[in-house]
Amino acid sequence: MAQALEADPSVEMILGLGTGEPRVPLERTEFVRADQTYSILNRIVRVTQVDTIVHTFLKTNSVGISGRMLHEINVIGTLNLLAAAGAPGSSVRQVVVKSSTHIYGASEKDPTWFREDTRRNAPVRTRLEGSLIEVEALVRDFIVDNPHLVVSVLRFANVLGTDIVTPISIGLRRRLLPCIAGFDPLVQFVEEDDVVRSLEFVTHHRIPGTFNVAGAGKLPWSEVASIAGARLFPLSPIGTHSAAAPFRWVGLIQVPVEMESVMRFGRGVDTSRLVDSGFTYRYTSAGAVESFTRANNLRRSVGGSDPGYRYEQDVEQFFRHSPAVVRGSEG
Amino acid sequence: MPSALPVVAPHEEIPPLSDPRRSDVDEWGRSEHIRSITRRLYDPIYKYWFRVEWEGLEKIPTTGGALMVANHAGAIPSDAPAIMHGIEKELGRPVYGMADYFFRTVPVVGTLWARTGGLPAHPDNAYRLLHDQGQLALVFPEGTKGPSKTYSDRYRLRRFGRGGFVEIAMRSGVPVIPIAVVGAEESMPILFRMNGLAKTLNLPYFPVTANDFVFGPILGKVAYFPVKMKFRVLDPVTFDVDPGLERYSKSRVMDEAEQIRAKLQDTIHDMLRERRSVWFG
Numbered sequence: 001m002a003q004a005l006e007a008d009p010s011v012e013m014i015l016g017l018g019t020g021e022p023r024v025p026l027e028r029t030e031f032v033r034a035d036q037t038y039s040i041l042n043r044i045v046r047v048t049q050v051d052t053i054v055h056t057f058l059k060t061n062s063v064g065i066s067g068r069m070l071h072e073i074n075v076i077g078t079l080n081l082l083a084a085a086g087a088p089g090s091s092v093r094q095v096v097v098k099s100s101t102h103i104y105g106a107s108e109k110d111p112t113w114f115r116e117d118t119r120r121n122a123p124v125r126t127r128l129e130g131s132l133i134e135v136e137a138l139v140r141d142f143i144v145d146n147p148h149l150v151v152s153v154l155r156f157a158n159v160l161g162t163d164i165v166t167p168i169s170i171g172l173r174r175r176l177l178p179c180i181a182g183f184d185p186l187v188q189f190v191e192e193d194d195v196v197r198s199l200e201f202v203t204h205h206r207i208p209g210t211f212n213v214a215g216a217g218k219l220p221w222s223e224v225a226s227i228a229g230a231r232l233f234p235l236s237p238i239g240t241h242s243a244a245a246p247f248r249w250v251g252l253i254q255v256p257v258e259m260e261s262v263m264r265f266g267r268g269v270d271t272s273r274l275v276d277s278g279f280t281y282r283y284t285s286a287g288a289v290e291s292f293t294r295a296n297n298l299r300r301s302v303g304g305s306d307p308g309y310r311y312e313q314d315v316e317q318f319f320r321h322s323p324a325v326v327r328g329s330e331g
Numbered sequence: 332m333p334s335a336l337p338v339v340a341p342h343e344e345i346p347p348l349s350d351p352r353r354s355d356v357d358e359w360g361r362s363e364h365i366r367s368i369t370r371r372l373y374d375p376i377y378k379y380w381f382r383v384e385w386e387g388l389e390k391i392p393t394t395g396g397a398l399m400v401a402n403h404a405g406a407i408p409s410d411a412p413a414i415m416h417g418i419e420k421e422l423g424r425p426v427y428g429m430a431d432y433f434f435r436t437v438p439v440v441g442t443l444w445a446r447t448g449g450l451p452a453h454p455d456n457a458y459r460l461l462h463d464q465g466q467l468a469l470v471f472p473e474g475t476k477g478p479s480k481t482y483s484d485r486y487r488l489r490r491f492g493r494g495g496f497v498e499i500a501m502r503s504g505v506p507v508i509p510i511a512v513v514g515a516e517e518s519m520p521i522l523f524r525m526n527g528l529a530k531t532l533n534l535p536y537f538p539v540t541a542n543d544f545v546f547g548p549i550l551g552k553v554a555y556f557p558v559k560m561k562f563r564v565l566d567p568v569t570f571d572v573d574p575g576l577e578r579y580s581k582s583r584v585m586d587e588a589e590q591i592r593a594k595l596q597d598t599i600h601d602m603l604r605e606r607r608s609v610w611f612g
Contacts (some may be wrong), residue, residue, distance in 0.1 A: 108433070108451070112456050113455065218358050
């Protein structure tokens, strides 16, 4: 994302906020280390007089993280961010928030395609989904309280691509994809390039609203494995969570709890709202899987350094710097 | 659709995206490849066991969407596959069978149901299928009330719900085409139901059929009696309303649904009057 913004000449300055070092080469992005809830965000906003915040730090899968941590990062982090953006005298004019299609859940009662205003049917049973719902509720309130701001929420489907590491990509890389015996649901993916491009598109064109972001089309779970050259690892359809537990424990497969219902019923989100606003995708759902597979094949043949760009763990917030840093404004 | 979104001029012409699919499974889960295999397997049953006869098949359009509705019967209904098979075979176009979302929860069978054109009867699905894609959809307005009837209630059409199918057809701007079915009732007639067992197994009903007594309890759930099946297609029903509206007059919808139900009921009685034998027509 930082690289994309660096390429945009209308962006004067970029500031990244994160808990770790940036993992990609950056030229004109300044970087500040912060804690996970960015309590220092308020001060930074005031000092740098930024006018745009792109909030990509939301965790969109629950692997390796406790429910409490999920809540801290997603909900408390967003609270702090929105507080900084909406503070009286704040220079912020635009906020872009990353969300996830996990907010829709997956149940047998679902329509084949979720539009942005379609209600979820599945009961909220996972911490991740609960936190996403809370975050979007906070954003909705924020919009009502701050009508002068441009606020965009992007709900991303599962991401696959050349560099990104996700629970699904780990399984595909190991050539072992867990599945639920007897079920072959249709799923969607978004390619990681399209993720960055869509964030950049909405930021650059200042487009308010909530948008589903996913590659066109759906494909069967078994076909995902087939494209990536992976074998399916069937889990019992009854008591799936417990059946997966021993394998999850020894690290053979990764099945974040919010994926269990997706592996049973699949999920599709309608993307026409973003497309109608002028965005063009470069990859379909199957294309995203193929993009990952080609990169993976190369990695296997050539081997070697693989930074494993984990964008969920990076906090990248890019601020557009207005004419001058206001010194002495820190209060 | 209202659009308050700022619209950005789309980028220059880019070539169509490559979609590296390996199977022909469409967005609804249907695979023409798998469907043609099941048609080949089912064809002997269609031709020799049920000896299906159609009347009025020409009333079903060869292009464009239509919502076909039929009466529903048989403990495990035999009418849906037969209707879908007949239309796909004679007209050469796919038929999507809309049924209860319950099927999605069943392993293996649920997946096969989807691959052969089954999908849940959600209004959003119906609108997209009929209006956006102009496909043929088959729905049974009696729902599970039809097949769960006992033999003594045979051919007495249950209430067509709240007429949801009419509203779907109105909104999608497609006609409703009623199809009267004779024969399914006797293919697997229910003698009585076991409600306790149904609850335990999480099924809408648990039937005990004459087939169970003839073929045994296990085989009886898959072996149908060789009844003669007859389908009569009635004239398409169109509604002089605007498509795409949020709401339609409830009373108008229920009226139309009841009229269609009555027409089907009359046609069925006609066909039964003409029928001389359950097995030979």
